[in-house]
Amino acid sequence: MKKLTNSVSRRTVLKVGGVSAMVLAAPGLSRAQAPTVKIGLLQPMTGGFAGDGDLARIGAEYAIKEINDAGGIKSLGGAKLELLIGDSRSNAEAGAQATEQLKADGAAIVVGGFASGISMTATQAAARYELPFIIDCAVSDALMTRNLKNVFRFNPSFSMAADVALKNLVTINDASGKAAKTVAIVHEDGLLGSGLAKLMQARLPALGFEVVEAISHPTPARDMSNVVLRLRSLQPDLIIPSHYFNEFVLFARTLQQQRVKPKGGIYALFGGAASSYRFVKEFPEAAEGVMDVNHWGDPKNPTNDKLMQAVQAAGKFYAYNAPINYSVVKVAAQALEFAKSAESGAIIEALQKNEFDSGVMPYGKSKFDATGQNVNALPLNTQVQGGQIKVIYPEQFAQAKPKFPANG
């Protein structure tokens, strides 16, 4: 057999080698001219929350493209942004691992987290390297009480949202001549639902509502007909639910089937239905009139419409993950601009000291307090009206008037 190596002359080897060295070096040269800064996006790309992670990715990529097209980070000589995606695999341990990986891959700042449990471990991992971390939409109050100076939260906390939810409820109800007087709370018996139920039971009576019953159910629930039977017997004016998506589907379907229509309708906090186009599309009749207080993009911001179109073009249902991650990447980019550096310490200081444009979120100017919480974060009230999710409150963002009582 002929030896191939002998047929290649020394000169050829040198020529080929020289050319390939130049080709390989070329990207290095261009990188030296406009350095890139890596932004880590920590999201559940697989597992139970994979759908949420995917929407977040669409939002974040949209922001990165917009920033790079506009010339990158100007204070860093027009540095381009590069998005690194860390998969938290929908669980807390993997969230911490993915954060470590993002650090190892050279992320200057990490945004995301999504769920409270995942954000808890991920921010803890980031704290070890003083890696700046901006949480996108995890609500647990406990996240911001740990005195970690690298951790910031863009979205409202649970108690901030509850305050807004109650205030808006009173306003909407007063405007209708106090149509709703009695309230039933239906909640899952885990941390999320029980926490909300306790808070509502403590605060609703002082606001003039009578809580007739707080009904808890396990997750997963096999059946909601007994819960609905109880509601039929209690006949509350308003139902405040708190459970995960599957249970809400079951609950709303059973309400519809058993012809239980509380006069005031359903008023949810982070409840999903009036902020899930998937639910609205699959169960239009059950969804109609449902109100929700949740993260939501400013409908009057034209970029929000474009994001919505981008999500639909990808064949997905729009939800808050896209606008909130679009916006949190924008905040991270502004922090880099202020910091004039990709060093952790400088970015953290920039986040602490400055005010930021809030992208498409209705937060006005975002400002982080001493604990790292964005003091101007605000959830919006939405209602399903005519098969569309409409913002009904506060007024400066409203697309429609609240239809209350929803079934009056």
Place this chain on the structure above:
Amino acid sequence: MYSPTIIFEALMNGLMLGAVYALIALGLTLIYGVLHIVNFAHGALLTVAMYLVWLASDRFGLDPYVAILVVTPLMFAIGYCLQRFIIGPASRGSDNGILLATLGLSIVIQNLLLAGFNSDTRTIATDYAFEIVPLGPLLLSLPRVIGLGVSVVTAVLLWAILNRTDIGKAIRAVAKEKLGASLVGINVAHVYAMTFAIGTACLAIAGGLLMPSFYVSPTTGAAFVLVAFTIVVLGGMGSIPGALIGGLLIGVVEAISSLFLGDSLGQIGIFLIFILVLLVKPTGLFGARA
């Protein structure tokens, strides 16, 4: 206090849901009665059946009840092959082996479903999902009424298969005395696989009955199979009438205690009855021997 109408309606709800529980428990108890193993893959196979019904409806536009006719033979074949070619050989003849094989299978199936369908919740929208059957002052859900009827018919059919057909006789022979059955020329491996197949086919029917009013995600089966295990023990392990009566009883107890105690605490009712039966009659309601 609730009005009698509401209490009676809860009772009917319990009866109707209990019938579907019974159907799931029927397959489980049959497999236990013959193979003497607890089939840990039962919940995962229920999920598979529900996805097949969903696929039939989503891709081919079949009504979920019509889909039962297609999915049942399919699940029968899946069950037969699983036992004949995977669980049987993997267990190497030991009961512990079968137990572990079914446990492993359930993990594999669940993760395959997760990979194939991701974790989105799937539902089937039918015109009649929200229909009700007014019975005097009672409003009964149409899919639930159909569920009750089909479950009872299936239980009777299953009883007839076991008592009136050759394969039924062979199944009963193997259940009673494996060695003796093989001595008279019964192919034990085939009978095991047939039993597993029938048990799995029951899940196809249960899946079809659940889909018009329920959702499916890769972990859905687990919610039902825990209660099915309880029913199997309550009714007497391996007993067909035990599973049917046990299922109906658990459904009613769950509904009534949920009505009075709330859904979270209502689960207590199930386990109180369960412990009571175990104390008074350890073999279960219809169990012949321990």
